[in-house]
Amino acid sequence: MYQNQTVARGSTSALATNKVLRNTYSLLSMTMLFSAAMAAVSVFVGSGSGTYLLSVGAAFLLMWFVLPRTANSSAGIGVVFAFTGLMGFGLGGVLNSYLALANGPQLIMTAFGGTGVIFLGLSAYALTTRRDFSFMGGMLVVGLLVVLMAALANIFLAIPAMSLAISSVVILIMSGFILYDTSRIIHGGETNYILATVSLYLSIYNIFIHLLHLLGALSGDD
Amino acid sequence: METETWMKVGSAILLGMMILFILPRAKTMIKESPKASSDDWRGILLPLVLIVGFVILLIMAV
Numbered sequence: 470m471y472q473n474q475t476v477a478r479g480s481t482s483a484l485a486t487n488k489v490l491r492n493t494y495s496l497l498s499m500t501m502l503f504s505a506a507m508a509a510v511s512v513f514v515g516s517g518s519g520t521y522l523l524s525v526g527a528a529f530l531l532m533w534f535v536l537p538r539t540a541n542s543s544a545g546i547g548v549v550f551a552f553t554g555l556m557g558f559g560l561g562g563v564l565n566s567y568l569a570l571a572n573g574p575q576l577i578m579t580a581f582g583g584t585g586v587i588f589l590g591l592s593a594y595a596l597t598t599r600r601d602f603s604f605m606g607g608m609l610v611v612g613l614l615v616v617l618m619a620a621l622a623n624i625f626l627a628i629p630a631m632s633l634a635i636s637s638v639v640i641l642i643m644s645g646f647i648l649y650d651t652s653r654i655i656h657g658g659e660t661n662y663i664l665a666t667v668s669l670y671l672s673i674y675n676i677f678i679h680l681l682h683l684l685g686a687l688s689g690d691d
Numbered sequence: 692m693e694t695e696t697w698m699k700v701g702s703a704i705l706l707g708m709m710i711l712f713i714l715p716r717a718k719t720m721i722k723e724s725p726k727a728s729s730d731d732w733r734g735i736l737l738p739l740v741l742i743v744g745f746v747i748l749l750i751m752a753v
Contacts, residue, residue, distance in 0.1 A: 519694070522701045529705065533712055576753060583749045591738060600734045607724035610717040614710060621706040624699050637746075644742050648735065680746065688753040 490654050492662035496549065497669055503550055504557030504670075511561020518566065524559030528552050532667065545663040553670055563678065567685055576688060580681035587680075588673050591644055595651035602652035605645055612642045633686055636679035643672040643679075 511520065531552045539545040567573040595602065616638050623631045650668045653659040659668075 518698060522698060522705065526701070526705050529709070533708075572753065579749055579753050583745070586745065587742060590741070594738050598734065600731075602731075602735065604725050604727035604731050605735065607717075607721035610713065610720045614713055614717055617706055617710050617713070621703060621710070624702050624706070640746060641739060641742065644739065645735070648738065680749070683746065684750060684753050687750045 485660070486655060486657055489660055489662050489665065493654060493665040493669065496546070496662060496666040500549055500553040500666060500670060501673070504553040504560070504674075507554045507557030508560040508564060511558045512564050512568065514561075516558070516562040516565060518562050521559040521562035524555045524562070528555035528559065531555070536663075536667065540661055540663045549663055549666055552667065556670075556674055560674075560678070563681070567681065570685070572688060576681060576684050580677055580684055583680050583684075584673060584677040587640075587644060587676055588647060588669075591647040592651055595648050595655065599655055600652065601656055602645075602648045603656070603658060605649050609642055609645045609649060612638070612645075616642060629686070633683060636682045636686075639679045640676055640683075643675045646672045 511524075528551075531548060536545065536548050536552065539548050564577060567576055570576065616635055619631065620635050623635065647669065650659065650665060650672065654665055659665045
């Protein structure tokens with residue numbers, strides 16, 4: 470009887486986990502499409518790098534001050550769309566600078582495809598192995614802080630090699646975050662699909678931006 | 692020139708704010724992270740090596 474109860478509890482927990490996972494991927498795909506549409510609008514209106522800074526700044530203010538208050542209600546979904554829309558609109562400013570290059574469209578499509586392969590591959594790895602990657606949390610966040618400090622210093626130092634090193638490390642850290650976040654959903658560490666969506670979205674966004682930077686710089690046309 | 696300076700200042704403020712917001716979360720995450728076994732490290736090494744290889748492949752392709 471106790472065994473039956475344990476099995477029942479286990480299956481209830483698995484159902485809840487599957488629901489979070491399904492809702493996260495549904496919301497993530499919808500916000501990705503919305504973000505891409507906003508990036509297309511931004512490219513069409515010819516946004517510059519100032520747009521990127523302002524949009525990303527506004528999106529982060531939403532994430533820091535509004536999302537924590539709305540994440541447990543349906544209003545959180547609206548905030549996620551506003552956040553990803555702003556991030557997408559900001560991305561348009563970056564895409565415009567690459568589209569000005571001779572092989573710009575090819576670079577963008579390669580970075581887009583590469584990001585998709587990395588995300589799908591890592592998600593499949595975390596989902597099929599069902600490993601617990603929670604041990605990576607401390608290491609990833611320390612890595613992120615170090616890379617943010619390096620990026621802050623490089624704004625004023627402007628060393629190209631350091632900028633490439635930062636992009637390479639960011640791709641690895643964000644890949645680690647995809648494994649960490651997916652594993653947290655699978656093992657019940659993250660039960661809020663709105664917050665899970667924002668985490669995964671940020672990892673994908675950062676991989677795309679930094680892969681594009683690496684490809685642009687090392688293709689010889691940047 | 693002036694626009695470039697403002698862009699630098701704006702980027703620095705945004706990055707500085709990110710660091711300030713992540714710092715308290717980092718302390719919690721470091722405290723709550725379980726210790727990793729050698730098997731855990733092997734599990735993370737394979738996908739990361741594959742990603743490095745894949746990115747190099749993409750760079751060579753463009």
